[in-house]
Amino acid sequence: MASSTILPTEANVAVAVPMPDILPPVKQRRGFFGFLRRNPTITIGASLVLLMVAIALFAPFLFTRDPTALAPALRTREPSAQFWFGSDMLGRDVYSRVLYGTRVSLTVGFSVAICASLIGLTIGLISGFIRAADAVIMRIMDGMMSIPSILLAIALMALTRGSVGNVILAITIADFPRVARLVRGVVLSLREQPYVDAAVAAGTRTPVIILRHILPNTLAPLTVQATYICASAMIAEAILSFIGAGTPPIIPSWGNIMAEGRALWQVKPYIVFFPAIFLSITVLAVNLLGDGLRDALDPRMAKRV
Amino acid sequence: MSGAILEVSDLKKHFPIHGGFFGGTTAHVYAVDGVSFSIAKGETLSLVGESGCGKSTVGKAILRLFDITAGQVVLDGTRIDTMTASTLRPIRRRIQVVFQDPFSSLNPRMRVRDILAEPIRNFGMAKNRADLEERVALLMDKVRLPRDAVNRWPHEFSGGQRQRICIARALAAEPDIIICDEAVSALDVSVKAQIVNLLQDLQKELGLAMLFISHDLAIVEHMTHRVAVMYLGKIVEVATKRDLFSAPKHPYTEALLSAVPVPMPGAQRERIILKGDVPSPINPPQGCRFHTRCPYAFDRCRKDEPALRQTEAGHWSACHLHDRPDAENPLAGAKGADLIAAH
Amino acid sequence: MPEPLLVVENLQTHFRTPDGVNRAVDGISFHVDAGETIAVVGESGCGKSVTAMSMLRLIPEPPGKIAGSIRFQGRDLLTMTDREMRAIRGNDISMIFQEPMTSLNPVLNVGRQIGETLRLHQGLSARDAEAKAVEMLTLVGIPAPGRRVREYPHQLSGGMRQRVMIAIALACNPKLLIADEPTTALDVTIQAQILDLMRDLKHRVGAAIVLITHDLGVVAEVAERVIVMYAGKKVEEAPVGQLFRNPRHPYTQGLLGSVPKLGSSLTGTETRLAEIPGLVPSLKSKIPGCVFASRCTYATDLCRKVAPALEEKAPHHVAACHYAIREAVAA
Numbered sequence: 001m002a003s004s005t006i007l008p009t010e011a012n013v014a015v016a017v018p019m020p021d022i023l024p025p026v027k028q029r030r031g032f033f034g035f036l037r038r039n040p041t042i043t044i045g046a047s048l049v050l051l052m053v054a055i056a057l058f059a060p061f062l063f064t065r066d067p068t069a070l071a072p073a074l075r076t077r078e079p080s081a082q083f084w085f086g087s088d089m090l091g092r093d094v095y096s097r098v099l100y101g102t103r104v105s106l107t108v109g110f111s112v113a114i115c116a117s118l119i120g121l122t123i124g125l126i127s128g129f130i131r132a133a134d135a136v137i138m139r140i141m142d143g144m145m146s147i148p149s150i151l152l153a154i155a156l157m158a159l160t161r162g163s164v165g166n167v168i169l170a171i172t173i174a175d176f177p178r179v180a181r182l183v184r185g186v187v188l189s190l191r192e193q194p195y196v197d198a199a200v201a202a203g204t205r206t207p208v209i210i211l212r213h214i215l216p217n218t219l220a221p222l223t224v225q226a227t228y229i230c231a232s233a234m235i236a237e238a239i240l241s242f243i244g245a246g247t248p249p250i251i252p253s254w255g256n257i258m259a260e261g262r263a264l265w266q267v268k269p270y271i272v273f274f275p276a277i278f279l280s281i282t283v284l285a286v287n288l289l290g291d292g293l294r295d296a297l298d299p300r301m302a303k304r305v
Numbered sequence: 306m307s308g309a310i311l312e313v314s315d316l317k318k319h320f321p322i323h324g325g326f327f328g329g330t331t332a333h334v335y336a337v338d339g340v341s342f343s344i345a346k347g348e349t350l351s352l353v354g355e356s357g358c359g360k361s362t363v364g365k366a367i368l369r370l371f372d373i374t375a376g377q378v379v380l381d382g383t384r385i386d387t388m389t390a391s392t393l394r395p396i397r398r399r400i401q402v403v404f405q406d407p408f409s410s411l412n413p414r415m416r417v418r419d420i421l422a423e424p425i426r427n428f429g430m431a432k433n434r435a436d437l438e439e440r441v442a443l444l445m446d447k448v449r450l451p452r453d454a455v456n457r458w459p460h461e462f463s464g465g466q467r468q469r470i471c472i473a474r475a476l477a478a479e480p481d482i483i484i485c486d487e488a489v490s491a492l493d494v495s496v497k498a499q500i501v502n503l504l505q506d507l508q509k510e511l512g513l514a515m516l517f518i519s520h521d522l523a524i525v526e527h528m529t530h531r532v533a534v535m536y537l538g539k540i541v542e543v544a545t546k547r548d549l550f551s552a553p554k555h556p557y558t559e560a561l562l563s564a565v566p567v568p569m570p571g572a573q574r575e576r577i578i579l580k581g582d583v584p585s586p587i588n589p590p591q592g593c594r595f596h597t598r599c600p601y602a603f604d605r606c607r608k609d610e611p612a613l614r615q616t617e618a619g620h621w622s623a624c625h626l627h628d629r630p631d632a633e634n635p636l637a638g639a640k641g642a643d644l645i646a647a648h
Numbered sequence: 649m650p651e652p653l654l655v656v657e658n659l660q661t662h663f664r665t666p667d668g669v670n671r672a673v674d675g676i677s678f679h680v681d682a683g684e685t686i687a688v689v690g691e692s693g694c695g696k697s698v699t700a701m702s703m704l705r706l707i708p709e710p711p712g713k714i715a716g717s718i719r720f721q722g723r724d725l726l727t728m729t730d731r732e733m734r735a736i737r738g739n740d741i742s743m744i745f746q747e748p749m750t751s752l753n754p755v756l757n758v759g760r761q762i763g764e765t766l767r768l769h770q771g772l773s774a775r776d777a778e779a780k781a782v783e784m785l786t787l788v789g790i791p792a793p794g795r796r797v798r799e800y801p802h803q804l805s806g807g808m809r810q811r812v813m814i815a816i817a818l819a820c821n822p823k824l825l826i827a828d829e830p831t832t833a834l835d836v837t838i839q840a841q842i843l844d845l846m847r848d849l850k851h852r853v854g855a856a857i858v859l860i861t862h863d864l865g866v867v868a869e870v871a872e873r874v875i876v877m878y879a880g881k882k883v884e885e886a887p888v889g890q891l892f893r894n895p896r897h898p899y900t901q902g903l904l905g906s907v908p909k910l911g912s913s914l915t916g917t918e919t920r921l922a923e924i925p926g927l928v929p930s931l932k933s934k935i936p937g938c939v940f941a942s943r944c945t946y947a948t949d950l951c952r953k954v955a956p957a958l959e960e961k962a963p964h965h966v967a968a969c970h971y972a973i974r975e976a977v978a979a
Contacts, residue, residue, distance in 0.1 A: 008950060008970045014957035016968065019675040022715040023662045026669055038666050194404040195412045198471070201368050202424035202478060203397045212423075216414040355835035463927055493691040494862060495924035498906030502921055520836065523865075527908035527921065551914050564840035565910050566865030570888045578844050579837045582805040645911040 039296050045288030052282050056102040064096035067252045076268050085274045088260055097252040098274050104253035105234045105282060108168055112233035113226040115172040120179025121222060125210060127180065128187025138184065141177040149174035150236055157245040167246045171233045182225050186218045220297040227290030231283045238279055254279045309343040310481050310514045311367070311400075316340045316376035318359075318366050322587070335586050336362040338538035339376070341613075344482065349508065349515040351525040353561070354535035357583060360518045363535075364484045367516070368402055369393060381481065398428045401475035405487035407467035411459040417470055418455040421445075424478040444473040448503060465496035472503065482514040489524060501528060522565050526550055534558045537594040538586055540613060544620040552639035554622035556599045559636070563644040572646035593625070601626060601635055651722055652679040653856055654703075654824060658716040661695070661702045665711070668932035672698040674880040675716070680824065685850060685857040687871035687888075689864065689903075693928055695880040696860045700828045703858070704743055705733055720824070739769040742817040746829035748809035752801040758785070759797035762816050769820050784815040787852075789845060807838035814845065818853055828860045843869055864907055868892060876900050879939040880931055882958065886965040896967035898944045899924070938968070946971055 036043040055062065063084075071091030079086045085094035127137045144152070149171075156170035190196065191214070199213050240246030241255025242262075249256055254275035261271025318337040321330040337359040344350045352360040366373045369385065378386040385396060401424075404410045411420060421441045424430075431437035442452045448469040459467060468488065475483050485504065489497045501524060508515055519525050525532060532549045534542045534557060542555040553559045563577045579598045584590055590597050596606040605625050613623040624636065631637040661673040673695040680686055688696045701707050702714050705725060718725040720741065725733065737743075742765075745751040753761060762784055763777030772780065778797065785793035788811040801809055810830065817825055830846070831839040847870060850857060859871060867874055867888065874891045876884040876899065884897040895901045905922030912918045926943040929935055938956050941947040948971075956968045 010950060010954055013950070013954060013970045014959050016955040016957040017675075018955070019658070019660060019671075020715075021662075021669070022660055023664055023669045023713050026664055026667070194406060194410040197365070197368070197370050198402060198404065198410060198474065199412075199423065200370060201397055201400070201402050202474065203394050203427035204423060205394070205427075212415070213412050217412070355837060465927075494864070494903055495691060495906050498921040499923045499925075501908070502923060505920075522836070523908045523910040526910060526913055527918070546913050550911060561836060562910070564836045566839070566843065566863065566869045567910050568864040568868045568892060568904065568907055569909075570868040570892050572868070576840075576844075578840050582807055582838065583835070642911065642914050645914075 035296075039292050041288050042292030042296060045285050045290075045292055048281060048285030049289055052102055052106060052278075052285065055099055056106050059096075059099045059103065062099055064099050065093050067092060067096040067100040068250065069093075076264065076271075078268075079270055086268065086270045088257070088271050089264065094257065094271055094274055097257050098254070098278055100252045101254045101257060101275060102278065102282075104164060104247055104251060105237060105279065107164060108171065108237040109230040109234040109282075109286065111168045112171045112175060113230035115168065116176040116179050116229050116233075117222055117226045119172065120176040121183050121215075121218065123176070123180040124183025124218075125187055125214065128184045128191065128214075129206070129210060134184070137180070141180050144174075144177045145181070149178075149232075150239055153236055153240060154243070154245050157240060162244075162246060162248045164247055164251065167237055167240055170240075171236045174236070175229050175233065179222070179225055179229065182221060183218055186221055187214055190214050190217050224290055224294045224297065227286050227293065231286040231290070234279065234283055234286070308345050310346045310381055311516070312343040312377075312379040313363070313367065314341045314377045314379070316363065316366060316378065317374040318362050318371070319374045332587055335538050335589055337366065338589070340535070340538070340540050341376075342533050342540065342543060344514050344516060346481070346514055347508075347512045348531065349517055349529045351517040351519060351529040351532045352535060353519060353522060353525050353532060355520060355583060357537075357586060358535040359538040359586070360520075360535050361486055364402070364486045364516060364518050367484060368400060369397075395428065398424070398478045399481045400484065401478050401480040401482075402484045402486060403468070403471045403475050403488040405491050407464045407471060407491065410471050411467055413459055415459075416455070417445075417457055417459070420459075420470060421455070421473055421477050424474060428478055430477075430479070440477070444477055447476060447507065448473045463496075465492055465499055468492060468496075468500050469503065472500075472507070476507065476511070480513065482516065484516045484518065486518045487520070488517075490519065490521060497524070504528070522561060523567075534561065537583065537589050539594060539623065540621075541595065541624070542620075542622045543613070544622075548617070548620050549641075550645070551641040552620075553641055553644075554616050554620060554627065554636050555595075555624050556601050556626075556636065557595050559640075559644060560598075560600075562641060565645065567646055569646060574646035575640070575643045577644070593623075651719070653682045653684075653721065654680040655719040656699075656703070656716070657719075659699065659702060659718060660715040661698050661707055661712060662715075663712050665932070671880050671931045671934075673702060674931075676875075676877070676880075676882045677716075678875055678882065678885065680856050680858060682823065683850075683854050683856055684873065685859060685871050686873045686875060687859045687861060687867040688875045688877060689861055689867055690877035691862060691903075691928065693879075693931070694877040695931075696862075696877050697828055699877070700743070700826050700858065700860050703826060704737055704741060706743075735769070738765045738817075738822075739820045740822055741824045741826065742820070742822040744810075744813050744817050744825065744827040744830045746832050748806060748813050748833070749801065751813055752809060754801055757798050757800050758804070758812050761812070762797075762819050765816060765819050780819065781815075784819050785812070787818070787849070788812070788815045789841075790815075805838075806834055807841060810834060810838075810842055811845065814842075814849070818849065818855070821853065822855050824858065825855045826858045826860070829862070830859070831866060832861070832863070839866075846870060864892075864904065876903070879929055879935070881939050881968065883940065883969075884965075884967040885958075886962075886967075890962070890965055894962075894965075896961045896965065896972040897940075897969050898946055899940045900967075902943075938970070 074087055074091040075089055077083050077087040083093050085098060087093055123137060127134045152174040153170040156173060160166045196213050199209050237246055238255035241253045242259045246255055247253040257275040258272050265272045316337055317339055319333040319335055322332045323330060340363055352363060354360050367378055373386055377384055380399060385393060418441055421444055422437055425437055425440055431440055441455055445452045445455060450469050489500050492500060517528050526546060529546050531545050533540050536557050542558045553562060560577045560579045563575060581598050584597055592608050593606040593611050596602040611623045611625045613621050616622050616627050626634045626636050657677045659673055659676050663670040663672060676699060690696045703718055707714055714726060759778050759781040762781035766772045766777045766780055782793045782797050785796055790796050790811050831842050861867060871888045874886060874888050875882055878899050884900045895904055902922055902924040906924060908921060924943055929942055937952040937954055941951040950970055956970045958966045958968045961967050961972050
């Protein structure tokens with residue numbers, strides 16, 4: 001294009017005025033720590049959850065004593081150097097019982113989250129892909145969801161004897177329809193995606209389409225849902241234990257400890273107070289983690305401009 | 306027609322609308338209502354029309370993404386619309402597709418290599434692992450993407466690059482015909498030109514037939530050999546590109562041509578601005594479906610539905626005006642150039 | 649000579665993102681005269697929509713930040729209080745968006761939505777506002793306006809909704825109308841109706857129009873003056889006829905060459921489309937030289953090193969390219 005006789009050089013061309021920066025430069029943080037910094041909710045939630053897991057695993061080494069050891073002479077002591085969180089009506093150390101109680105809560109929470117997700121995922125996939133099964137399955141799920149899940153769990157526990165396994169089973173049965181409904185919804189929208197149509201045109205068989213194209217794309221919403229299920233399962237376990245329909249009283253769980261402290265809570269509030277605080281923090285931590293994951297995994301929420 | 310790779314005759318697809326307390330069928334969407342055409346080997350036929358005219362449904366029906374209501378789809382002499390899923394699967398190789406939206410057309414959790422390898426594996430086209438890798442690499446060359454990009458994820462690419470991956474996936478099956486369903490509509494102007502050129506080059510190189518579904522008449526004119534214009538589930542006009550653009554024989558085609566904005570400021574052209582909106586395909590008008598918006602409609606158009614018939618060699622149109630003497634037929638003669646300001 | 653209706657000077661709109669500052673609009677200047685129609689064209693990500701949003705201060709701050717000046721009738725919009733700004737939006741300057749379905753409130757009827765701006769800005773009573781709404785619907789060519797005024801957006805077709813959007817935008821007799829891709833979501837025949845309406849209204853209402861679009865055909869049909877944007881900068885500006893006949897910037901040339909011309913099969917001008925190779929550069933890193941150098945076939949080391957200033961290459965025709973031919977401009 002250059003047809004002028006004088007070739008443009010640095011000396012004779014009009015140079016644009018450089019534009020100033022109006023925002024301070026963004027420090028880019030890559031990798032794992034960058035991710036944590038960009039997602040403070042996940043960082044706080046995950047560290048609290050990890051702290052609780054550590055407490056559950058290392059309970060015997062955290063200056064605890066036998067949580068079931070009775071000491072009738074040392075009943076209902078106030079928190080002190082000997083009993084950090086005080087002692088209950090049978091002289092058991094509340095500190096040790098609360099720490100060991102973490103094991104029950106986390107076991108129930110994680111197990112229910114995993115079991116309910118797996119069952120819900122399977123049923124949701126079937127329901128989303130097989131029209132005939134869908135109508136029947138979803139009406140059953142609707143029926144189950146019409147009963148408040150805690151009532152359903154109490155009813156199921158009434159049929160069996162109290163054990164951690166049965167508690168997990170009862171809460172799982174009460175909670176999985178929620179997961180199934182979510183997965184079905186996700187599957188129905190994924191089936192409409194052009195890449196699924198393209199896979200059909202590329203000769204992919206239906207089972208492979210489900211495993212390769214549908215399933216991996218349901219995992220993000222499923223993970224988020226699982227954290228919420230985990231939190232609600234921990235609360236459900238505490239409620240069941242509190243009303244005596246859950247974990248056997250011999251096993252220290254937060255619900256049991258609170259149930260035992262209930263009669264004395266006006267004079268010795270610390271027996272109820274400490275397990276309640278632990279339960280709240282754990283549930284909050286798991287929910288924070290869930291919210292953080294939802295924001296980080298949901299592409300619509302991505303802060304892109 | 307001999308030499309046809311694909312023949313569609315009287316294709317109908319009516320989608321039921323569920324409603325009421327028991328979820329029964331309360332009405333139908335007459336998305337495609339009797340469409341016939343054929344595509345010769347190596348030929349491009351364009352299907353144009355506005356949104357809701359059923360052009361995408363035709364493409365999906367040929368791909369057998371759902372069962373059709375009536376009609377026939379014949380691929381290279383074999384009827385494929387009645388085949389069972391398992392007999393059809395190996396034949397699917399011969400018809401491939403490129404969709405509009407390059408973002409939702411690629412599974413976000415598969416690497417490019419796996420996306421391209423999927424059809425090759427499904428149709429058992431590679432002899433061994435090395436052959437598979439070689440085929441994938443050649444496909445990347447064909448669509449002018451760097452070979453080492455096969456290890457990357459779809460989100461690392463721009464819209465145009467993703468569309469290249471979609472084209473590569475379609476080519477992976479070594480098809481006889483590719484259906485491009487608005488394949489360039491979502492792209493930016495300069496990227497659109499890149500993809501249009503790529504498609505044309507590939508078609509010439511590989512001798513592919515193409516069904517080019519689009520609403521963009523300028524791109525269609527650039528890409529196609531023949532054009533079929535659809536309105537409300539029916540084809541209203543079919544002709545070669547030159548015939549259609551120089552002498553449209555249906556009032557709708559005429560209006561479409563005059564409505565396209567041309568990048569020539571101050572161009573003198575005859576304008577036909579249609580009144581109103583496209584009627585609902587749930588309850589299409591009696592008689593000619595276009596009569597509610599047609600500037601030339603007369604009594605007969607409201608009663609009889611015109612059949613698609615040959616008005617000149619190779620030029621088919623569904624309009625009653627052609628039964629009138631030329632003096633009373635506003636579509637007689639060639640006035641395409643006046644409509645689109647091409648002089 | 650009186651000051652133009654709107655003068656934008658060195659407008660910059662940047663956004664903070666986790667992976668750097670996005671310089672979406674980086675120093676664009678232009679003016680709009682009263683009653684004039686200008687078009688801002690460019691591809692997605694060139695900053696044309698952000699420019700439009702910035703003009704009405706609709707950019708959330710943070711993460712965004714606007715700098716420069718936007719003088720409307722002599723007053724700088726960027727230094728106004730939110731209250732003053734609200735008095736201008738929808739009244740003196742109004743906007744039409746691309747997607748008419750999401751821009752209308754689904755739970756209010758059409759009359760209420762048109763009446764709302766009138767009651768807010770002009771203090772009309774409910775009854776007067778509805779009467780005026782009917783009048784506006786008639787103006788934008790909606791049949792049976794007396795009935796339509798009580799209908800809800802979902803009862804209207806896409807073209808009708810865009811007409812309602814235009815009626816809302818014009819209700820307060822704005823002096824400036826910003827239309828962001830007003831016909832992109834519409835079908836060709838409906839687009840023709842809306843463009844026809846816009847041309848007609850321009851004569852009757854007399855508002856200046858800033859049309860944001862990527863469609864060069866639409867530009868040719870309605871604009872008087874055109875601004876071409878690329879990567880957050882203005883690269884060329886010219887009267888519409890001159891721009892299409894004699895584009896100076898290689899990007900504009902490439903853009904015009906990459907659009908197939910309707911009727912090319914008749915005139916025998918069917919050629920291969922011109923491609924602009926490569927991709928739009930990331931706006932998150934600073935580009936030292938010309939923003940288009942990475943895709944320009946004529947680019948030299950000079951282009952990659954020194955950013956060209958906008959220069960008048962012919963009367964009223966500016967372009968930012970070192971190599972574009974400069975006609976004798978009366979100095």
